[in-house]
Amino acid sequence: MAQSRVTIKEVAAAAGVSTTTVSHVLNDVPGKRISSDTRARVFAAADRLGYAPNALARSLRTQRSNTIAIVGDEIATTPFAGKIILGAQDVALRRDSVVFVVNTGYRRDVEAREIEELLRRQIDGVLYASMYHREVELPPALSGLPTVVVNASCTDERVPWVTPEEVAGGADAAAVLLDAGHRRLAFINDVDPVPAAIGRERGFLRAIEDFGPGQVDVTVLTAESGPEGGYHAGLQVLGGEGRPTGVFCFNDRMAMGVYRAAYELGLRIPTDVSIVGFDNQDFIADGIAPSLTTIELPHYEMGAWAADRLFDLIAANAPEGAAPHTRLRGPVIHRNSVAPPSQASSPGGWHQPADRRGNA
Amino acid sequence: MAQSRVTIKEVAAAAGVSTTTVSHVLNDVPGKRISSDTRARVFAAADRLGYAPNALARSLRTQRSNTIAIVGDEIATTPFAGKIILGAQDVALRRDSVVFVVNTGYRRDVEAREIEELLRRQIDGVLYASMYHREVELPPALSGLPTVVVNASCTDERVPWVTPEEVAGGADAAAVLLDAGHRRLAFINDVDPVPAAIGRERGFLRAIEDFGPGQVDVTVLTAESGPEGGYHAGLQVLGGEGRPTGVFCFNDRMAMGVYRAAYELGLRIPTDVSIVGFDNQDFIADGIAPSLTTIELPHYEMGAWAADRLFDLIAANAPEGAAPHTRLRGPVIHRNSVAPPSQASSPGGWHQPADRRGNA
DNA sequence: TTGTAAGCGTTATCAG
DNA sequence: CTGATAACGCTTACAA
Numbered sequence: 162m163a164q165s166r167v168t169i170k171e172v173a174a175a176a177g178v179s180t181t182t183v184s185h186v187l188n189d190v191p192g193k194r195i196s197s198d199t200r201a202r203v204f205a206a207a208d209r210l211g212y213a214p215n216a217l218a219r220s221l222r223t224q225r226s227n228t229i230a231i232v233g234d235e236i237a238t239t240p241f242a243g244k245i246i247l248g249a250q251d252v253a254l255r256r257d258s259v260v261f262v263v264n265t266g267y268r269r270d271v272e273a274r275e276i277e278e279l280l281r282r283q284i285d286g287v288l289y290a291s292m293y294h295r296e297v298e299l300p301p302a303l304s305g306l307p308t309v310v311v312n313a314s315c316t317d318e319r320v321p322w323v324t325p326e327e328v329a330g331g332a333d334a335a336a337v338l339l340d341a342g343h344r345r346l347a348f349i350n351d352v353d354p355v356p357a358a359i360g361r362e363r364g365f366l367r368a369i370e371d372f373g374p375g376q377v378d379v380t381v382l383t384a385e386s387g388p389e390g391g392y393h394a395g396l397q398v399l400g401g402e403g404r405p406t407g408v409f410c411f412n413d414r415m416a417m418g419v420y421r422a423a424y425e426l427g428l429r430i431p432t433d434v435s436i437v438g439f440d441n442q443d444f445i446a447d448g449i450a451p452s453l454t455t456i457e458l459p460h461y462e463m464g465a466w467a468a469d470r471l472f473d474l475i476a477a478n479a480p481e482g483a484a485p486h487t488r489l490r491g492p493v494i495h496r497n498s499v500a501p502p503s504q505a506s507s508p509g510g511w512h513q514p515a516d517r518r519g520n521a
Numbered sequence: 522m523a524q525s526r527v528t529i530k531e532v533a534a535a536a537g538v539s540t541t542t543v544s545h546v547l548n549d550v551p552g553k554r555i556s557s558d559t560r561a562r563v564f565a566a567a568d569r570l571g572y573a574p575n576a577l578a579r580s581l582r583t584q585r586s587n588t589i590a591i592v593g594d595e596i597a598t599t600p601f602a603g604k605i606i607l608g609a610q611d612v613a614l615r616r617d618s619v620v621f622v623v624n625t626g627y628r629r630d631v632e633a634r635e636i637e638e639l640l641r642r643q644i645d646g647v648l649y650a651s652m653y654h655r656e657v658e659l660p661p662a663l664s665g666l667p668t669v670v671v672n673a674s675c676t677d678e679r680v681p682w683v684t685p686e687e688v689a690g691g692a693d694a695a696a697v698l699l700d701a702g703h704r705r706l707a708f709i710n711d712v713d714p715v716p717a718a719i720g721r722e723r724g725f726l727r728a729i730e731d732f733g734p735g736q737v738d739v740t741v742l743t744a745e746s747g748p749e750g751g752y753h754a755g756l757q758v759l760g761g762e763g764r765p766t767g768v769f770c771f772n773d774r775m776a777m778g779v780y781r782a783a784y785e786l787g788l789r790i791p792t793d794v795s796i797v798g799f800d801n802q803d804f805i806a807d808g809i810a811p812s813l814t815t816i817e818l819p820h821y822e823m824g825a826w827a828a829d830r831l832f833d834l835i836a837a838n839a840p841e842g843a844a845p846h847t848r849l850r851g852p853v854i855h856r857n858s859v860a861p862p863s864q865a866s867s868p869g870g871w872h873q874p875a876d877r878r879g880n881a
Numbered sequence: 882t883t884g885t886a887a888g889c890g891t892t893a894t895c896a897g
Numbered sequence: 898c899t900g901a902t903a904a905c906g907c908t909t910a911c912a913a
Binding site for chain 2: 216218220221228250257279387421424450
């Protein structure tokens with residue numbers, strides 16, 4: 162009941178000045194010279210009454226709501242989305258702003274309805290987020306409103322966007338394996354030719370090439386991007402002769418499947434085969450055994466970067482120059498799935514495949 | 522730039538009536554009789570101009586913002602939180618409301634700052650969410666504001682809350698195993714005596730008791746609530762004589778560890794041992810092999826229930842009667858980790874433990 | 882150095 | 898049936 166009760170009028174009365182003066186001192190309006198005496202009285206009164214300006218009234222007057230929204234296709238349903246929100250929220254708070262969150266579930270009608278509601282509330286801008294790295298098209302309702310795209314690029318070249326630096330990520334994965342001494346590598350990529358798949362493969366192969374021509378054996382194969390896909394690809398790539406000693410997986414979930422394949426083939430990780438994942442997905446990368454070395458996706462950073470850029474946009478009412486597009490690099494998370502290739506990693510040294518045990 | 526541009530004034534002018542009339546017809550104010558002619562003219566004008574009322578102005582006048590907030594300790598960083606948000610958002614949209622999301626990260630200062638910002642914006646109410654089932658104390662700043670606690674109970678008996686129905690969940694888990702024919706069971710519980718641990722154990726044991734005294738062998742042991750804890754407990758409980766044929770795990774992550782233990786002991790799931798998890802955690806329950814039979818937590822439903830209750834509270838300015846507290850039951854998700862106990866599940870039928878293979 | 886008054890875009894009261 | 902007018906709580910020319 163007792164919400165933002167006390168108003169500027171009451172403060173003014175208590176301090177024995179006009180509301181104008183209260184506004185001036187509380188907002189520290191430049192160019193206004195106010196006696197330190199009244200200034201003190203105002204502060205005292207405001208303090209004593211526990212005054213907090215009504216943001217709606219202020220926004221109505223100033224045409225700035227100090228409110229942004231993050232709208233995404235699955236912004237509330239994926240494990241990564243939370244970190245984008247967090248990054249955005251942290252910078253928003255620094256600007257005394259607060260953030261609406263809208264999950265559209267890929268339904269354009271819901272999206273339209275929600276954006277409508279947001280616009281009525283005079284939000285200052287929007288962070289348009291995608292669950293996975295792709296190219297998005299902004300809904301028409303957003304045109305004219307400061308907008309930054311997160312974890313995706315945008316068909317409209319004028320709007321700023323930020324994505325992970327996939328190529329560098331792929332290169333980092335290669336480096337981890339190469340540094341550990343591996344020379345027979347495989348990359349189990351996503352069958353879908355999404356930007357992440359394309360970028361990671363390019364980076365991975367380029368790093369190998371840069372390492373020295375003919376130095377490294379590399380196989381690239383593709384599969385569905387889940388544990389099941391990883392499992393089958395793992396069976397395939399690890400089951401044959403001249404199997405790789407280091408495997409880079411498109412994501413941690415596929416790596417999970419490769420783990421299973423390795424176990425069933427009687428191969429130990431990392432002794433017999435080293436694995437590198439991608440995403441650093443909670444509960445997976447740190448939950449499977451051995452814990453997975455992987456490349457983290459910079460979700461928090463993307464959220465923060467995008468929010469910063471958004472506030473810039475909001476402040477400078479005019480879009481100045483070309484929209485900045487950025488790719489952020491995630492760190493390598495070193496865990497226990499990578500080791501130097503073992504001496505005995507020739508076929509003769511293999512363990513008995515697990516699925517043969519019963520028949521032995 | 523072209524935001525919520527057109528105002529009620531312009532509509533009035535276009536329709537040749539006063540703003541009052543426009544407001545009356547657009548809001549369908551009861552008790553006002555307006556000729557269907559002007560009514561039509563107003564609608565037409567509003568339509569043609571694409572008029573959408575400014576929510577801030579309206580809120581300022583009506584003292585209702587049609588805006589709620591969901592503030593939680595880790596509302597943005599856990600895989601479940603998203604579903605709470607989703608449930609809340611869906612019912613909010615039905616009330617033309619939109620939701621702020623605030624993640625406090627357990628920091629009371631951040632919480633206070635954010636709530637301050639929210640109150641200034643005249644939010645109508647708050648969903649106070651916890652990441653895990655516990656008892657929370659509301660921050661003082663929230664007193665007086667309609668509030669519903671989600672996924673936790675509350676020290677203040679006057680505030681409504683909703684939690685999962687842990688006891689029923691435990692009983693459901695027992696039923697799954699019992700129905701499949703298992704008579705030697707184990708429950709690997711969380712060492713922390715949190716409400717979830719207490720409730721699930723009670724339900725599990727009660728169901729077993731109800732099944733018939735002396736009918737079922739049951740062991741309860743505890744461990745850290747992650748994969749590592751599950752692994753060690755799994756080794757312990759599955760490694761000895763008279764091992765259980767059905768294991769219920771406090772959560773899916775622990776079940777993950779038990780899977781690993783089973784594999785290392787040469788036990789197949791579900792042939793040699795059946796496993797039931799809890800949480801139905803994305804990417805785990807459906808990602809491990811075999812996929813895990815588990816009890817789902819009703820996060821979406823809790824979010825939706827809480828939001829519904831919140832809007833009730835907001836509408837009925839006075840708290841009527843005792844605050845309703847509810848426990849919601851999650852469904853059993855049947856997958857592939859449960860089967861009838863095999864005939865040959867005596868020690869003699871075991872496979873060679875995997876960790877002995879190397880020495881064989 | 883401070884105050885008056887207009888205005889942000891609505892809705893509510895009351896009169897015509 | 899319809900329309901002035903005040904008010905919601907604040908900021909900001911402009912005056913004093």
